[in-house]
Each structure stands twice: as C-alpha cells, then as structure tokens.
Amino acid sequence: MAHQIPPDGTLLPLMEEFYTIQGEGFHSGKAAYFIRLGGCDVGCHWCDVKESWDAELHPLTSADQIVQNAEKFPGKAVVVTGGEPLIYNLDYLTAELQKRGIKTFIETSGAYPLSGSWDWICLSPKKFKSPRPDILPFAGELKVIVFNKSDFLWAEEHAAHVSDTCKLYLQPEWSKSAEITPLIIDYVMQNPKWEVSLQTHKYLNIP
Numbered sequence: 001m002a003h004q005i006p007p008d009g010t011l012l013p014l015m016e017e018f019y020t021i022q023g024e025g026f027h028s029g030k031a032a033y034f035i036r037l038g039g040c041d042v043g044c045h046w047c048d049v050k051e052s053w054d055a056e057l058h059p060l061t062s063a064d065q066i067v068q069n070a071e072k073f074p075g076k077a078v079v080v081t082g083g084e085p086l087i088y089n090l091d092y093l094t095a096e097l098q099k100r101g102i103k104t105f106i107e108t109s110g111a112y113p114l115s116g117s118w119d120w121i122c123l124s125p126k127k128f129k130s131p132r133p134d135i136l137p138f139a140g141e142l143k144v145i146v147f148n149k150s151d152f153l154w155a156e157e158h159a160a161h162v163s164d165t166c167k168l169y170l171q172p173e174w175s176k177s178a179e180i181t182p183l184i185i186d187y188v189m190q191n192p193k194w195e196v197s198l199q200t201h202k203y204l205n206i207p
C-alpha cells in the first residue's frame with residue numbers, strides 16, 4: 001500500500017533519527033539531532049544514502065513524536081535531511097521545534113517548494129534535478145558537491161543567484177575525494193570566496 005501522507009505535515013516518513021555532530025558545511029563540528037526523511041527522486045548516481053530514496057520503506061511517524069525525541073538531547077539544533085526533505089510540508093515540524101527553542105537546519109537539493117521555518121538552509125544543488133530558482137535567496141550556505149571539473153562552473157552559476165551573505169562551499173564527492181580534493185584546494189586558493197567543506201563525520205567514524 002502506498003503511503004497516504006497528510007498534506008498538513010503531521011505524519012512524515014522517517015528513515016532514521018540520531019544525535020551526532022554536524023559533519024559538513026557552516027555548522028560543522030556542532031552537536032545536532034538528525035531527522036532523516038525517506039523519499040527522493042533527484043537520482044544523484046553518487047548519493048551516499050540511496051536507501052532513503054523509496055519513501056514506502058520508511059514508516060509514517062508523527063511529527064509530535066519526532067519533536068519529543070529531539071527534545072531529549074542537550075544540543076538544541078536539529079538537521080532535517082533525507083532523502084529530499086522538501087518533498088514534504090515541513091511547516092508543522094519546524095514550528096513545533098522552534099516553539100521549544102530548538103534551532104531548525106535543513107539539508108536540501110532545493111528541487112521542491114520551500115516549506116518550514118528555518119534558522120539555516122543548506123542548499124546543495126544537483127544537475128540531475130535543478131533547484132527551484134525561488135529558494136536560492138534563502139540559502140544560508142550553498143554547498144556544491146564536486147564530482148568532476150565541470151562542477152566548478154555549475155557552482156559559479158548558482159553562486160550568482162544567492163544572497164550576498166550566503167556562505168559558499170565546495171565539497172568533494174566522497175568516492176572521488178582523493179582525486180578531487182586537490183582540485184578543490186587549488187580552486188579555493190584562486191577563488192577565495194569559496195571554502196572547502198569535508199564530510200568530517202566520515203573521517204571521525206560517526207553517523
């Protein structure tokens with residue numbers, strides 16, 4: 001049976017939730033509760049969480065329950081990720097979190113309409129399904145995954161449409177990081193508005 005997901009965002013397909021250290025981007029190094037929602041049709045061939053793609057495999061879970069779980073941890077920040085979390089209406093979940101003083105951060109490709117109330121938006125645009133142009137001004141950080149040299153141009157094309165205060169990151173695709181990281185280092189030294197982002201949790205062997 002296909003999931004009947006109510007449009008009010010009170011039930012969400014939850015793949016996993018875990019308390020860890022944000023490994024990537026601007027908030028790297030900070031404790032956060034991760035909420036990973038199932039479902040994604042963007043189709044990045046190098047995606048490191050393909051098990052998330054089929055929403056049907058992940059149980060519909062009440063947003064109230066997710067908030068209660070998040071509240072138990074001392075780090076008062078959640079990262080909503082997936083899968084592609086913006087497939088769902090995130091207004092209810094984020095309002096309930098913020099009511100309790102919990103900061104709301106999202107990891108998104110931007111391929112679906114923006115919902116939710118966010119303290120920080122990490123936009124990671126994908127060639128396989130471009131972000132909606134209307135999300136670009138709301139990004140706190142633009143984090144482009146570099147798989148080959150053409151991704152530097154793709155990164156610049158998106159950087160042209162974010163806000164002046166948006167942080168700019170280049171992150172090596174994990175399986176090619178030995179080859180790509182030196183290119184990113186050179187690029188950042190030549191184009192210092194960009195910074196390097198590494199998936200530090202993978203080096204630390206934490207979730």
Ligand SMILES: C[S@@+](CC[C@H](N)C(=O)[O-])C[C@H]1O[C@@H](n2cnc3c(N)ncnc32)[C@H](O)[C@@H]1O
Binds near residue numbers: 084107123145174
């Ligand atoms: C798994 S995605 C889920 C959120 C959303 N679908 C997105 O892509 O932004 C979380 C973050 O991991 C990044 N990512 C996924 N696979 C990766 C890989 N193989 N190497 C480096 N970063 C990766 C994505 O670009 C995104 O910034």
Ligand SMILES: Nc1nc2[nH]cc(C(=O)O)c2c(=O)[nH]1
Binds near residue numbers: 049107
């Ligand atoms: N520690 C840790 N940091 C992360 N930052 C973004 C992640 C994601 O999969 O969205 C992620 C993740 O899976 N683990």
Ligand code: SF4
Binds near residue numbers: 047049
């Ligand atoms: S958009 Fe995110 S979850 Fe979806 S395939 Fe790409 S990296 Fe994976």
Ligand SMILES: [Mg+2]
Binds near residue numbers: 048049
């Ligand atoms: Mg991850």
